[in-house]
Amino acid sequence: MKIYQMEEKYRQFIGDESRLTGYCDSLSFPETEDEAAEILAHMAASKTPVTLQGGLTGVTGGAVPQGGHVMNLSRMTKVLHYEKTKDGALLTVEPGATVLDLKKEIRGLAGKNRLFWPVWPTAETASAGGIAANNSRGICSYHYGDARANIASVRFLAADGRRKTVSAREERELFGQIVGGEGAGGVITALELTLIPRPESLWAICFFLKTENAAARFVEGARRIAQAHREAAAFVAALEYLDGPVLVLIKANxxxxxxxRDLPELPADPAGAVYMELHGPEDGVEELAGELLELSADCGCTDEDTWALSGEAEAERLQHFRGAASELVNARIDEIKRTDPAITKLTADMTFPGEPFTDTLTRYRKSAAIVDIPCYIYGHAGTGSLYANLMPENAEKYEAGKQLLRSWARECQARGGTTAGEYGVGKLTKNLLDGLLPEAKREIFETLTAEWDPAGILRKKLTTHP
Amino acid sequence: MMLQIAVCMKQVPALNEGKMDEGMGTLIRKDIPPVINVYDLTALETALRLKEEYGGKVTVFSMGPESAESLLREAFAMGADRSVLLTGPEFAGADAVATAYALSQAITARGPFDLILCGRQTTDGDTAQVGGAIAQFMEIPSIYWVSRIHAVTPASCTVTALTAKGHASCRIDFPCLLTVERELAVPRIPGLGAKIAAKKRQPEILTLQELPDRDSSHYGRPGSGTRVIKIFSPREPAPAAAVSMKGKEAAAYILEWLDEQTEGGIR
Structure with a gap:
């Protein structure tokens, strides 16, 4: 068992993409489940709190320690098992495997059978364990669903030392708690990923709209088209939105x-862009693309306001365009933090069920304008899960931004929505939305802790209060 | 001015994992999704910009199996006027020289052209020889590694090219061939309407029988003078130990280390 005392060279392990920085007394980098178990037992004996880490790509500070011990799982990267099934294959990997590792492994193992795993978050260094712990979705979740829908089972090492393989089918409730449980109760030491056949054809398309109103109309229309083709052989896999301020960041960088670097100049001054992926047989995809082309023309797009690429490798150019949004928004926060380190990211990761896209967009845009705080919006337009990022430029605006975020959360709760989605609760959101976080999440944290973590070393709470 | 521009393009594996068929001495491309060679996209973008600025027509040439038609449709979607696929079993297994010869024959068959543009290299073979060899076979002047095209007249163009020691500006008379660097132009992405329209267009198919030289022994594997014996990645050097010292102690250490590396030669 190797446990290292905290020193300067481990500084990278006390922060993540939330831009929060914490502190810890010791760290470990287990390479096997046995080693992780030994370390957990050691920490449980001394009731030392443990923070679990994967790829450190989280944006709400879930991997940022507040004292105690850091267990970093990035060295558990082995592929444990590969098995063909009737419909595809099952690939069992350790939690430290990154998106990049997984893509390479899947290509090597399942390439001939043209299989893939559809849960790809935009951060390529995100780890499989982190994806499962947060129940991440990725840009194609509109069709393929979240991590829960694409993992067959997980191997769970409880904080009290018990080990258990939990099947999605046979132990649905416990599986649903662990995947999305943000590391409460224990460590996911292996994941059985469900690989499915690749679509015969893949088109990636960007539509650049001249006004935000036109962009919202396009999204509404695209949702209707997507819904109509939901069960068809060719379907909309991704329906994502990037607003004007995000596009300005992309242009500038x-x-x-x-x-x-491989992208051409964006069309002049778009107020919003919609990224879509169409999957299915080539003819069907082409027909679906034709419908979207007509819709885009109705919303004021010329052909110069669209980009279209086909094939999975070519489509990556546009996936990078969509993926750049979160990186650039984080970089903008870094700039602001240089002038006032106390300012943190203020991101709404909320879903207002059944609400028209126009209304969600208008709420964020208008209320941010009233308090005069720049707001960068992007996210899953298909499901209405948008990320609204407030960028307060001084302490006064930061306070106003926090209040605005809480007012959105109250409205979201009142409408029966989710106030913490794909990004998880972490330390940041827990702090910002204390008292306004989903009750279901609290129940999951408490159930996992009560059942599997009597010493409370991996305890998660929804509040900053003791 | 109506420039007649030919562009040579190739479909390559999206990832070069260095696996080879030892019997054939060729790269294994199966199971890896194909993409258009990125350097060739710059060549096409350059051609399209020249056409937009000076007028003319852009014809794209590719050699490969029929599946390469998707590349040529992509070229149509980007704005190419014509595309030609040189295909047939006679061309299989060609090395850089045999590929260049076949392309030079195809360009001659469909020419004449004022300007032939190629990417500086492909990302599969990485030889960077095909462009120059096409010019050699066609007996026309060529400039490699062009990073800028300044001026075009009906008879010539002036370009800046990278050289081993920096840059050189040169004027070159038409007909000529240029191989282009990626920095010359970021390739455009086709609009959705153009992409859908391009799906309905058919590239022209060119076979051995339509080339000026119909002797099959000059093409493909029989026409190739080279054989790939092995593809491998250079061995990564072992990580060096870091040491920290100052002044004379550091100087003495460095001297001793250099002496070891040169087997005593430094003293």
Whole structure:
């Protein structure tokens, strides 16, 4: 068992993409489940709190320690098992495998059978364990669903030392708690990923709209088209939105950001962009694309306001365009933090059920304008799960931004929505939305802790209060 | 001015994992999704910009199996006027020189052209020889590694090209061939309407029988003078130990280390 005392060279392990920085007394980097079990037992004996880490790509500070011990799982990257099934294959991997690792492994193992795993978050260094712990979705979740829908089972090492393989089918409730449980109760030490056949054809398309109103109309129309083709052979896999301020960031950083260098100049001054992926047989995809082309023309797009690429490798250029949004918004926060380190990210990761896209967008845009705080919006337009990022430029605006975020959360709760979605609760959201977080999440944290973590070393809470 | 521009393009595996068929001495491309060679996209973008600025027509040439038609439809979607696929079993297994010869024959068959543009290299073979060899076979002047095209007249163009020691500006008379660097132009992405319209267009198919030289022994594997014996990645050097010292102690250490590396030669 190797446990290292905290020192300067481990500084990278006390922060993540939330831009929060914490502190810890010791760290470990287990390479096997046995080693992780030994470390957990050691920490449980001394009731030392443990923070679990994967790829450190989380944006709500879930991996940021507040004292105690950091268990970083990035060295558990082995592929444990691969098995063909009637419909595809099952691939069992350790939790430290990153999105990049997984893509390479799947290509090597399942390439001939043209299989893939449809849960790809935009951060390529995100780890499989982190994806499961947060129940991440990725840009194609509109059709393929979240991590829960695409994992067959997980191997769970409880904080009290018990080990258990939990099947999605046979132990639905416990599986649903662990996947999305943000590391409460124990460590996911292996994941059985459900690989499915790749679509015969894949088109990635960007529509650049001249006004936000036109963009909202396009999204509404695209949702209707997507719904009509939901059960068809060719379907909409991704329906994502990037607003005007995000596009300005992309324009400004296009030449300097490696993943954007292959993109041409964006059309002049778009107020919003919609990224879509169409999957299915080539003819069906083409027909679906034709419907979207007509819709885009009705919303004021010319052909110069669209980009279309086909094939999974070519489509990556546009996936990078969509993926750049979160990186650039985080970089903007870094700039602001340089002038006032107390300012943190203020992101609404909320879903207002059944609400028209126009209304969600208008709420964020208008109320941010009233308090005069720049707001960068992007996210899953298909399901209405948008991320509204407030960028307060000083302490006064930061306070106003926090209040605005809480007012959105209250409205979201009143409408029966979810106030913490894909990004999880972490330390940041828990702090910002104390008292306004989903009750279901609290129940999951408490159930997992009560059942599997009597010493409370992996305890998660929804409140900053003791 | 009506420039007649030919662009050579190739479909390559999206990832070069260096696996080879030892019997054939060729890269294994199966199971890896194909993409258009990124350098060739720059060549096409350059051609389209020249056409937009000076007028003319852009014809894209590719050699490969019929599946390469998707590449040529993508070229149509980007704005190419014509595309030609040189295909047939006679062309299989070609090395850089045999590929260049076949393309030079195809360009001659469909020419004449003022300007032939190629990417600086492909990302599968990485030889960077095909462009120059096409010019050699066609007996026309060529400039490699062009990073800028300044001026075009009906008879010539002036370009900046990278050289081993920096840059050189040169004027070159038409007909000529240029191989282009990626920095020359970021390739456009086709609009959705153009992409759908391109799906309905058919590239022209060109076979051995339509080439000026119909001797099959000059093409493909029989026409190739080279054989790939092995593809491998250079061995990564072992990580060096970091040491920290100052002044004379550091100088003495460095001297001793250099002496070891040169087997005593430094003293």
């Amino acid at each position: 296009r030449a300097s950001m490696a993943k954007l």
